[in-house]
Amino acid sequence: MAKKVAVVSIKGGVGKTTTSINVAAYVAAMGVRVLLIDLDPQNGCMFGMGLDVREGYGVKDVVLGRVEPAAALTQTNRPELRVMMAGDFSSVDELEDFTRECDRNPYCLAQMLERLQESRAFLPDLVLFDGPAGVTPITVAALAAADSIILPVQCEPLSLRTLPQMLRSVAKIKAKYNQGLEVEGILLTMYDVKHEAKLGIAAQIWDNFPTELVFETVIPRQEQLVESFAVGAPAIDISSRSVGAQAYIQLGRELIMRLPEPALTN
Numbered sequence: 001m002a003k004k005v006a007v008v009s010i011k012g013g014v015g016k017t018t019t020s021i022n023v024a025a026y027v028a029a030m031g032v033r034v035l036l037i038d039l040d041p042q043n044g045c046m047f048g049m050g051l052d053v054r055e056g057y058g059v060k061d062v063v064l065g066r067v068e069p070a071a072a073l074t075q076t077n078r079p080e081l082r083v084m085m086a087g088d089f090s091s092v093d094e095l096e097d098f099t100r101e102c103d104r105n106p107y108c109l110a111q112m113l114e115r116l117q118e119s120r121a122f123l124p125d126l127v128l129f130d131g132p133a134g135v136t137p138i139t140v141a142a143l144a145a146a147d148s149i150i151l152p153v154q155c156e157p158l159s160l161r162t163l164p165q166m167l168r169s170v171a172k173i174k175a176k177y178n179q180g181l182e183v184e185g186i187l188l189t190m191y192d193v194k195h196e197a198k199l200g201i202a203a204q205i206w207d208n209f210p211t212e213l214v215f216e217t218v219i220p221r222q223e224q225l226v227e228s229f230a231v232g233a234p235a236i237d238i239s240s241r242s243v244g245a246q247a248y249i250q251l252g253r254e255l256i257m258r259l260p261e262p263a264l265t266n
């Protein structure tokens with residue numbers, strides 16, 4: 001059974017999608033089968049991976065009972081990587097319906113993964129949920145399905161301030177829906193030496209959280225990560241030697257080390 005990791009934060013724009021896309025691409029390039037599930041109606045994974053929503057169904061279509069999970073998988077240029085896009089949210093009702101269904105049945109995403117497993121259409125070693133901003137019923141459903149969470153913290157004050165609130169929400173969701181849920185790690189993103197000297201955000205994280213709760217890898221602020229997103233490809237494909245891509249390669253390695261044995265022997 002796959003390890004399921006949700007990338008979540010209360011604040012938007014902290015690097016969840018950039019992290020999800022780049023980690024998924026790198027880990028898949030290492031031969032690990034990855035399913036990237038986009039839970040944000042903005043469809044960031046679709047744009048960042050150069051896919052097209054018109055090519056198929058998304059996760060909300062599965063949750064709303066319109067298609068089987070296997071029919072909502074999109075192929076990528078890597079055989080080990082499939083993406084389940086969020087879906088077409090051009091009608092406002094679609095988001096309301098998706099949110100309502102996650103609220104009615106917080107286990108809908110967990111059940112979706114079980115059905116995918118039963119179908120044997122694609123058997124991932126790692127499932128990555130790219131969450132929407134905030135703690136919505138969609139986030140709750142992702143955390144009810146996940147084994148662990150990655151908490152990106154952008155190295156700026158508001159992102160740091162929302163972390164305790166996020167951790168309280170996670171504790172509540174864990175107690176109510178998923179007692180096995182763990183924190184995989186806090187991930188410092190958009191780290192910039194000049195800002196850090198003034199703001200000390202990373203220093204506050206390192207001082208206040210146990211080492212094992214914070215990823216060793218720190219993602220630097222780097223324009224190439226924005227540029228690769230703009231052309232619809234993971235940075236490791238466009239500028240693999242850039243410091244941004246290299247940081248995500250290092251993070252991917254940290255995650256691979258934590259996967260159960262069979263994933264590594266593929």
Ligand SMILES: Nc1ncnc2c1ncn2[C@@H]1O[C@H](COP(=O)(O)OP(=O)(O)O)[C@@H](O)[C@H]1O
Nearest residue numbers: 012013014015016017018190220221222225226
């Ligand atoms: N390390 C980084 N350096 C510079 N820009 C980044 C970095 N990570 C993300 N960005 C940019 O910041 C914006 C928000 O990132 P994104 O990954 O979409 O965040 P989220 O999914 O949390 O909303 C995007 O424009 C993205 O290209």
Ligand SMILES: [Mg+2]
Nearest residue numbers: 016017040044
């Ligand atoms: Mg996003």
